[in-house]
Amino acid sequence: MDAKGKKILIADDEPDILEVLQYNLVREGYEVTTAKDGEDALIKAKSTHPDLIILDIMMPKKSGVEVCEILRTQPVFHDTLILMLTALNDEGFQIKGLESGADDYVNKPVSPKVIVSRVGALLRRSNKESAEKVLKRGNLSIDPTKFEVVVDDRQVTLAKKEFELLYLLASRPGRVFLRNEILNQVWGNDVIVGDRTIDVHIRKIRQKLGLDCITTVKGVGYKFVN
Amino acid sequence: MDAKGKKILIADDEPDILEVLQYNLVREGYEVTTAKDGEDALIKAKSTHPDLIILDIMMPKKSGVEVCEILRTQPVFHDTLILMLTALNDEGFQIKGLESGADDYVNKPVSPKVIVSRVGALLRRSNKESAEKVLKRGNLSIDPTKFEVVVDDRQVTLAKKEFELLYLLASRPGRVFLRNEILNQVWGNDVIVGDRTIDVHIRKIRQKLGLDCITTVKGVGYKFVN
């Protein structure tokens, strides 16, 4: 996937800043949404699921720090990049910003160049790990955009959870995923499901693929092999 | 492993800044080395292998950007965190800094609080990934992420306890582990199991590896040799 074409949400109460940033980021190829205060930011974040959110710390309704903290409690936004905008010499807030879960922050007055550079750096950094691309492992092909798995020219239909589980395991072949890791990644941090749930999904995957590509590591977890 | 006790190298040509940063970071529990210019920084980096390097951009001999680029060409420093210090409104350099491979940068005049906060954030972020690493001892390779042991191209499957026991012994070759130490590390402080349990596991490891890499030290414990 391209580094560009990513979705960015900008939240600031100063229309001038919104406009300047939007203009510059759009020119770089990003898809930009804007919000005018903290609550608006939360609503827009939920509806558009951006890859990166730029939050001004000083905003009406809810501050950037508050918005950040709220977002971080939700699994969907666990990996969403957050970039804070803060007034100079506002040390207390700078620290609070990082502690609340922001990935980076930039001092005001903002320079478009710096913002673009930082946004690029953040996205590049995260891109390495979580890029959604087609995985090919031997005679197995897993396409997350089409939500499709192909084994030896035979197309297999997996349910959502089954697919996500397989994709997770196949994303790092050989690596053992602990049951906890799997729960966090596929189900989310706060969801509580029974012990056998993972097993049952693993079974279904093995059954449907008709392929012995998932190995059980007793007492530890599961891993993808090929 | 503790978040603290990490090694940090600070390179800046202004003694005042060096002193202030060193004082504040040492107080946080970090082990700090300093360098007065770019070339000094390279030498110190090679001798101390710090976890994180703070580089001033403007330095005699070699600039921070140059130092960063040189370090990044070397595999040993590939994962070393680099934090750039840059003068305000020095946009060109800020961008160069990030492009040259720095993980973050902070504007001068530096605030100790901000530095400490950023350093903490960077180390925390990197800490998650690199906790467990592959051990290689002669013709033996032990990979804790894959939960896999390879002896001379032959893959051996060990059970959980067996693996943990082998990993412990192999983590410090030659060193004798007392039976008590082994119990604490592998089984945990509160678990009560008989003395013969360790023997049995040792035996299984020896058997499965088909390799005489664990030596009994009568009356004391076991050690890994190679």
Next chain:
DNA sequence: CCCAGTATTAAAAAATTGTAAACTCAGGTC
């Protein structure tokens, strides 16, 4: 040769995972 400590076994006990079947629930259909 004796003895504490260790090795070797086999078998019991415990822990973990596999499996089938039933249940829940949301969404679609008539």
Next chain:
DNA sequence: GACCTGAGTTTACAATTTTTTAATACTGGG
């Protein structure tokens, strides 16, 4: 609204593997 349908989950039990115990044999230093 009653009725399907299928994903997701849970349950209860079977199957399997790991871990521990226990009983016995061995070993090397004094």
